[in-house]
């Protein structure tokens with residue numbers, strides 16, 4: 584068995600309450616890291632505040648772009664005092680030889696047919712997945728590693744490397760936004776590869792609604808040529824389904840609407 588090249592992955596709950604009282608250690612964390620967080624809690628709080636604001640502005644632009652009357656319908660969910668947003672710090676130490684073919688990237692993590700023959704192999708740091716939340720804002724150091732899966736073709740898609748830019752924010756649509764827009768916006772499948780000689784670090788803000796928020800396609804997104812694609816579910820129900828599945832599974836498939844189910848209520852509520 585090969586050990587995972589992701590050395591640490593730390594999740595912080597970042598609802599409106601401030602650090603350090605809101606810290607939720609959902610993953611293994613060393614004492615030095617918790618001390619570091621305590622020391623820098625002011626900086627972390629400020630970062631979270633700013634990045635949440637950025638996410639909200641982007642979501643308002645999405646609302647505008649979709650022609651919604653209530654353009655703040657998505658961003659309000661991130662501003663709810665009970666919102667379930669997270670920040671995750673990922674660290675991938677160098678993994679010599681990870682740019683050689685024949686690494687674990689040549690295997691499909693979900694156990695199906697291999698779709699990675701054109702990725703050049705390599706060592707996976709964070710396996711293929713889509714982010715479950717509404718919107719993710721990712722920032723990394725200058726070490727490459729992020730890859731996105733091109734739109735599903737018959738051959739299962741192609742992995743496209745996204746060059747690292749330490750002064751850029753990467754915006755990733757999450758499953759919840761895909762459901763609310765009835766599939767108009769698609770949550771991209773992505774993964775992170777280990778670099779052969781330099782460590783990669785990434786910090787991701789995941790904007791999520793409160794656990795009780797009902798996620799359902801907006802009525803404006805349902806049209807004769809775009810029938811309802813998803814059932815209505817709460818964020819808590821979605822998380823429960825997520826934890827029961829493997830990382831690489833397409834969880835939204837569990838919530839596909841029945842073709843003749845026209846009378847489910849639409850619209851987000853909490």
Ligand SMILES: O=C(O)CCC(=O)C(=O)O
Pocket residue numbers: 671673709714721723728729773774775784785787
């Ligand atoms: O580290 C990266 O570039 C990707 C991390 C990621 O996808 C995640 O934390 O959900």
Ligand SMILES: [Fe+2]
Pocket residue numbers: 712713714773
């Ligand atoms: Fe992700």
